[in-house]
Amino acid sequence: MLQIQPYDLEFSYRPGTEIAVVDTISRLHLPDIDKKLHREIEVCVHQIAHALPVSNARLEEIRLHTKEDEHLIYLREAIQGSWPNARKQCAMDLLAYWNLQHELSYMNGIIFKGERIVIPRKMRPQILQQLHVSHLGMEKTKQCARMLVYWPKMNGDIKRQITNCPTCQKHSCNNQKEPLMNSQIQLVPWQQVASDIFDWNEAKYLITVDYHSHFFEVNLLKNLTSKEVISKLKSHFAQHRIPHTIISDNRTQYSST
Numbered sequence: 001m002l003q004i005q006p007y008d009l010e011f012s013y014r015p016g017t018e019i020a021v022v023d024t025i026s027r028l029h030l031p032d033i034d035k036k037l038h039r040e041i042e043v044c045v046h047q048i049a050h051a052l053p054v055s056n057a058r059l060e061e062i063r064l065h066t067k068e069d070e071h072l073i074y075l076r077e078a079i080q081g082s083w084p085n086a087r088k089q090c091a092m093d094l095l096a097y098w099n100l101q102h103e104l105s106y107m108n109g110i111i112f113k114g115e116r117i118v119i120p121r122k123m124r125p126q127i128l129q130q131l132h133v134s135h136l137g138m139e140k141t142k143q144c145a146r147m148l149v150y151w152p153k154m155n156g157d158i159k160r161q162i163t164n165c166p167t168c169q170k171h172s173c174n175n176q177k178e179p180l181m182n183s184q185i186q187l188v189p190w191q192q193v194a195s196d197i198f199d200w201n202e203a204k205y206l207i208t209v210d211y212h213s214h215f216f217e218v219n220l221l222k223n224l225t226s227k228e229v230i231s232k233l234k235s236h237f238a239q240h241r242i243p244h245t246i247i248s249d250n251r252t253q254y255s256s257t
Contacts, residue, residue, distance in 0.1 A: 052117070053148070063109035065120035072111060072120055079106045096152035116150040124151055128161045135171075138162050186212040195233065197221070206232050
């Protein structure tokens, strides 16, 4: 799992009835463990551990509590040894990690889930306080936690932490959502259009979309100057010779005739 993290994979399922020839090799895996692969995984985990934005004192504290945590002791033994063959054979302390067994690793006294540290039980309230020290809100706090730490039912603990926070409850009504900007229904084509700039294949393009018909035009841009963009837009307006309203990507309206 650690080796394929740099890649963006897409998986597709095909029923066995649609496979003409059975792929024997994928079903008859080698029973031996590749020692070279195991060594590469250790190097990868070491690199992750050294790059963590955590002080040495805090890592030592996590290491100490991991050693004393009864649940993590069972988890460490399963990672270093072997997991049960079936979920029903799994101990209660390991059930929460059963679906994550291929993402877990143990290095230098700390358990990792991918690049995230598995936090012992005694340290979780302290970590929750640090995650919410800036009162960022529900989603921001969860995003911050998912970048560095992990423990079972972490999202639920974060939700309870924020729900019971007096400061968050006091100021929650002050963060009103911006009202939705409704667009008027256009009666004729090209009465109102939207435009934006995007990258594709190392080139810049301008896309212009008609609100009425959803028809779009794409132009290759030589550069990103306003003169170049205006020139491309005028070429479309000249074809129709009617007033237009442009909605750019920042929702600012312009008129052109």
